[in-house]
Amino acid sequence: MTIETLPSTRIHLPGSPEFTAATRLWNGAVTHRPAAVARPTSRSEVQSALRYVADSGMPVAVRGGGHDWAGRALIAGGLVIDLSLMRRVDVDVTSQTAFVSGGSTAADVVAATEPFGLVPATGTYGGVGIVGLTLAGGYGPLNGIAGLALDNVIEFEVVLHDGTTTIAHERHEPDLFWALRGGGGNFGVVTGMRVRLHALDSVIAGFIGFPWQQAEQILRRYDVLRPTMPDELTVQIGVLSGPDGNPIVFMAPAWSGTAATGVTWIDRLQRLGTPVIAQVGQMPYSAMLGLFDPRDRRPPLRAAHAHCPITRRRRDRYAAARGRIKKLCVQRHRHSPFPRRRNANSTRRHGVRHPLGSHGRRDRRRVGPGR
Numbered sequence: 092m093t094i095e096t097l098p099s100t101r102i103h104l105p106g107s108p109e110f111t112a113a114t115r116l117w118n119g120a121v122t123h124r125p126a127a128v129a130r131p132t133s134r135s136e137v138q139s140a141l142r143y144v145a146d147s148g149m150p151v152a153v154r155g156g157g158h159d160w161a162g163r164a165l166i167a168g169g170l171v172i173d174l175s176l177m178r179r180v181d182v183d184v185t186s187q188t189a190f191v192s193g194g195s196t197a198a199d200v201v202a203a204t205e206p207f208g209l210v211p212a213t214g215t216y217g218g219v220g221i222v223g224l225t226l227a228g229g230y231g232p233l234n235g236i237a238g239l240a241l242d243n244v245i246e247f248e249v250v251l252h253d254g255t256t257t258i259a260h261e262r263h264e265p266d267l268f269w270a271l272r273g274g275g276g277n278f279g280v281v282t283g284m285r286v287r288l289h290a291l292d293s294v295i296a297g298f299i300g301f302p303w304q305q306a307e308q309i310l311r312r313y314d315v316l317r318p319t320m321p322d323e324l325t326v327q328i329g330v331l332s333g334p335d336g337n338p339i340v341f342m343a344p345a346w347s348g349t350a351a352t353g354v355t356w357i358d359r360l361q362r363l364g365t366p367v368i369a370q371v372g373q374m375p376y377s378a379m380l381g382l383f384d385p386r387d388r389r390p391p392l393r394a395a396h397a398h399c400p401i402t403r404r405r406r407d408r409y410a411a412a413r414g415r416i417k418k419l420c421v422q423r424h425r426h427s428p429f430p431r432r433r434n435a436n437s438t439r440r441h442g443v444r445h446p447l448g449s450h451g452r453r454d455r456r457r458v459g460p461g462r
């Protein structure tokens with residue numbers, strides 16, 4: 092088999108607009124130069140592409156939503172299988188599940204499910220590929236009530252390295268099913284997955300910013316509040332540069348329970364200090380996924396990629412730095428160390444998988460609050 096035997100309309104070489112679009116990633120610093128891009132529209136075209144790769148020995152990479160920070164979607168001199176033309180989402184309202192095609196973004200899935208009052212477990216940003224996110228774990232606003240994105244997969248449809256297709260679930264190919272859920276990729280091309288959906292009409296979400304001078308007080312008080320927080324509340328907390336360039340402590344809460352209780356919890360968060368900015372309100376889940384659209388990135392925000400636990404030592408170092416911060420840190424606190432309610436469907440204890448896991452770290456370390 093040669094590359095010419097693949098459907099010519101689906102193969103794109105350097106210089107074509109399709110090649111340029113497919114090789115443009117969220118992390119613009121990635122410069123790997125693939126030899127060609129295949130843009131399949133069906134499972135059988137994915138199979139052809141993988142058979143070609145198997146025959147030719149050409150290196151291969153898979154591109155979903157293009158949001159991997161490490162740029163794994165591109166490979167120098169290889170073939171990129173870009174799934175961005177495979178974004179169909181079929182919702183089954185009766186079973187509260189959806190079949191999600193391999194190139195769908197989180198926003199694609201929510202756009203299909205939200206009209207039925209249902210949402211999937213996603214991350215915080217709609218542009219991220221939902222399969223890529225799930226393969227890497229998938230922490231997000233519903234962690235407390237629904238677990239990680241990987242906890243919500245019922246089955247994967249996978250094209251393996253030799254071009255054959257299999258369905259992996261708890262009882263069929265259980266090892267593959269286990270590896271796909273958190274392995275980060277490299278076990279075949281996931282052409283689709285069936286996921287559980289959750290009934291949710293709206294969320295209370297937004298952004299609260301406190302002046303840097305209050306950082307120590309805020310973080311100390313937050314440490315006391317956190318173990319009492321209910322599963323419905325997820326909070327991202329970290330340090331970013333404010334409108335005037337000075338650092339601010341930010342909190343990005345997401346509440347997925349009843350509105351009246353949520354308002355009380357948001358109020359508690361705001362009263363941890365005196366906010367300089369507080370924009371929190373009730374909104375559809377889809378609107379929340381647009382709140383942190385990185386197209387609005389200003390240079391200081393680009394540095395905020397490092398997710399890390401805000402340990403006592405790190406907190407003290409921030410305080411001592413008094414604003415002279417070069418490396419910024421974002422930590423997501425779901426709530427108390429483990430949810431009081433376990434996801435009935437989950438076979439795992441919940442914990443937030445360290446996001447660096449998708450940067451090539453092989454361990455499946457879980458990071459609990461306080462570490």
Ligand SMILES: Cc1cc2nc3c(=O)[nH]c(=O)nc-3n(C[C@H](O)[C@H](O)[C@H](O)COP(=O)(O)OP(=O)(O)OC[C@H]3O[C@@H](n4cnc5c(N)ncnc54)[C@H](O)[C@@H]3O)c2cc1C
Pocket residue numbers: 117152153154155156157158159160162163164165174193194213214215216218219220221222223224225226227228229230231275276277279280281282385449
């Ligand atoms: C702005 C931003 C916000 C983010 N927010 C969150 C968040 O809230 N929660 C969270 O958990 N993570 C988050 N992430 C991390 C993100 O989930 C991971 O980087 C994920 O790998 C991105 O998937 P992708 O498909 O968009 O990326 P891509 O770069 O397209 O894919 C990355 C790799 O995933 C694998 N992959 C993707 N799709 C498939 C498929 N269909 N079949 C087989 N392999 C596949 C491949 O190995 C591919 O190389 C965020 C990243 C960014 C840039």
